[in-house]
Amino acid sequence: MSNPAKTRVTINVNGKDMSAEVEPRTLLIHFLRENLNLTGPHIGCETTHCGACTVDLDGRSVKSCTLFAVQAEGSKVVTIEGMAAADGSLHPLQAAFAEHHGLQCGFCTPGMITRAYRLLQENPTPTDEEIRFGIAGNICRCTGYQNIVKAIRSAAQVMAGQPRKEAAE
Amino acid sequence: MIPGRFTYHRPNSVGEAVKLLADLGEEARPLAGGHSLIPMMKLRLAQPEHLVDLGRIGGLKGVRSEGADIVLGAMTTQAEILDSALLREKAPILQEAAQVIADPQVRYQGTIGGNVANGDPGNDMPGLMLCLDARYTLTGGKGNRQVAARDFYEAAFFTKLQPGEILTEIRFAAPTAGHGWAYEKLKRKIGDYAVAAAAVVLTMSGGKCSGASIALTNVAQTPLLAVDAAKALVDTAVDAGAIDAAAKAAIAISDPTTDTRGPVEYRRSVLGVMVRRAIARAKSRAR
Ligand SMILES: Cc1cc2nc3c(=O)[nH]c(=O)nc-3n(C[C@H](O)[C@H](O)[C@H](O)COP(=O)(O)OP(=O)(O)OC[C@H]3O[C@@H](n4cnc5c(N)ncnc54)[C@H](O)[C@@H]3O)c2cc1C
Ligand code: FES
Ligand code: FES
Numbered sequence: 001m002s003n004p005a006k007t008r009v010t011i012n013v014n015g016k017d018m019s020a021e022v023e024p025r026t027l028l029i030h031f032l033r034e035n036l037n038l039t040g041p042h043i044g045c046e047t048t049h050c051g052a053c054t055v056d057l058d059g060r061s062v063k064s065c066t067l068f069a070v071q072a073e074g075s076k077v078v079t080i081e082g083m084a085a086a087d088g089s090l091h092p093l094q095a096a097f098a099e100h101h102g103l104q105c106g107f108c109t110p111g112m113i114t115r116a117y118r119l120l121q122e123n124p125t126p127t128d129e130e131i132r133f134g135i136a137g138n139i140c141r142c143t144g145y146q147n148i149v150k151a152i153r154s155a156a157q158v159m160a161g162q163p164r165k166e167a168a169e
Numbered sequence: 170m171i172p173g174r175f176t177y178h179r180p181n182s183v184g185e186a187v188k189l190l191a192d193l194g195e196e197a198r199p200l201a202g203g204h205s206l207i208p209m210m211k212l213r214l215a216q217p218e219h220l221v222d223l224g225r226i227g228g229l230k231g232v233r234s235e236g237a238d239i240v241l242g243a244m245t246t247q248a249e250i251l252d253s254a255l256l257r258e259k260a261p262i263l264q265e266a267a268q269v270i271a272d273p274q275v276r277y278q279g280t281i282g283g284n285v286a287n288g289d290p291g292n293d294m295p296g297l298m299l300c301l302d303a304r305y306t307l308t309g310g311k312g313n314r315q316v317a318a319r320d321f322y323e324a325a326f327f328t329k330l331q332p333g334e335i336l337t338e339i340r341f342a343a344p345t346a347g348h349g350w351a352y353e354k355l356k357r358k359i360g361d362y363a364v365a366a367a368a369v370v371l372t373m374s375g376g377k378c379s380g381a382s383i384a385l386t387n388v389a390q391t392p393l394l395a396v397d398a399a400k401a402l403v404d405t406a407v408d409a410g411a412i413d414a415a416a417k418a419a420i421a422i423s424d425p426t427t428d429t430r431g432p433v434e435y436r437r438s439v440l441g442v443m444v445r446r447a448i449a450r451a452k453s454r455a456r
Contacts (some may be wrong), residue, residue, distance in 0.1 A: 007177070015399055022279075023174065024174075024175055024176065024177035024220070025171060025175060025210075027170045027171070027174065027207075030171075046170045046211065047170070047207055047208060047211070048204065048207075048274075048360075049277065051272070051274060052403060059278035060275050060278070061273060061277060062274055062277060063274045063277055063278075066203060066204060066208065066278070067203060067206050067207070067278070068177070068203070068207070069224075070179075071200075071203070071222060071224060073179075114444070115273070115274070117272075118344050134273060135244050135273075136272045136273065136359040136360075137271070137272025137273050137359070137360070138275040139274065151398070162265075
């Protein structure tokens, strides 16, 4: 089998053009974690099931363990590291996950929040059922999802300008 | 899990892609959404030496109507199928099926062309294409040819697609206005393939079924067109007796294997349930 040379890929990650020499078989998750040292997106199953590796790619949620970095050449990627504002203040989703105990061990959280981010871009006022359907590709082994759904519902209300209190039951 | 080594190609046109595939020979494969191929490469069930990425080719995306036909570009994603106003109006069964394929992330990335070209009996869209009597446009070095979905599938992962060819378009006649439809699938969990699934399209007029088409997913090496099951409905009021006969006819042609989804007897029995439910729901939607 041939040993194909490395190629240079340039991907806009969290607002900055980042490039590195990679093999064509380098997965996007490895480009992010190993070349860019962005260890927010996690590697869970590596089989496209758990969603821990979810990032936003050109306005879609994708599992970065199932995409070659070369496929993302020239694209815009947002990871959990890109969610907080420049001054460090948390994104409403991050704040809501903390406030409503939307995490326990935290392993699924970066994927869960980046997925929820895109869900709320597409549907700013989801029902609980729509939230559950929307995060069906993200597995959490700790929380039982109840508080994750609550956190996303709360963040949606904050983002729509309603006071945060109403979201809590 | 890291896939084996390969050389990556990113053509800008169908012509360029077809030429690359022809020049590189059997060790080259098209790459669409990658959501069947990359998992298979990680497991070394596929070890292509060259990948020809169709992702940057303009004109392979989109849903449009052309006369009485609906045309789907091969690189249209499942998420785009779900968003299509044209399909919502003319062929909502595609959306009902897309909705039960995997999860949001997989649907943003997986394409309709990859789903039907893959040849995995677990894929949901091929059964639908049999039900709708779709035709696939295959583009190769010598130009285009059309193959009916009903002739396309030969065995698990074996299809009429020749090395060097790309599936560029899917087309089917829009089902009659007022038709009833349903796609019923039993899966163990989100992200699982069907234990068994059934696609039904039927038309009712004056209280009787004037036409029906039924296809089955993941109960044989290929998707199955259930001709006798559909016949059992035509010219009946689609009452309990007719539905029963259709379910029995569907089970009779099925040939599932025992796997992690259950033993043969169970999967056949589930198939019967899927067919019954799909017919009942299609009937309730017919106008
Ligand atoms: C967790 C998970 C769950 C899933 N569950 C389901 C499910 O329930 N039902 C279901 O139907 N699918 C399911 N899938 C598969 C998914 O729908 C894939 O996206 C689809 O099977 C393949 O489409 P793709 O665009 O990803 O193609 P790829 O993976 O890129 O390609 C698949 C194969 O088709 C060939 N190919 C692709 N496009 C073309 C073309 N235009 N012309 C010629 N050859 C082509 C490739 O060379 C390759 O051999 C699941 C996938 C995952 C990861
Ligand atoms: S690591 Fe990508 S889906 Fe689990
Ligand atoms: S918080 Fe532990 S997996 Fe979700």
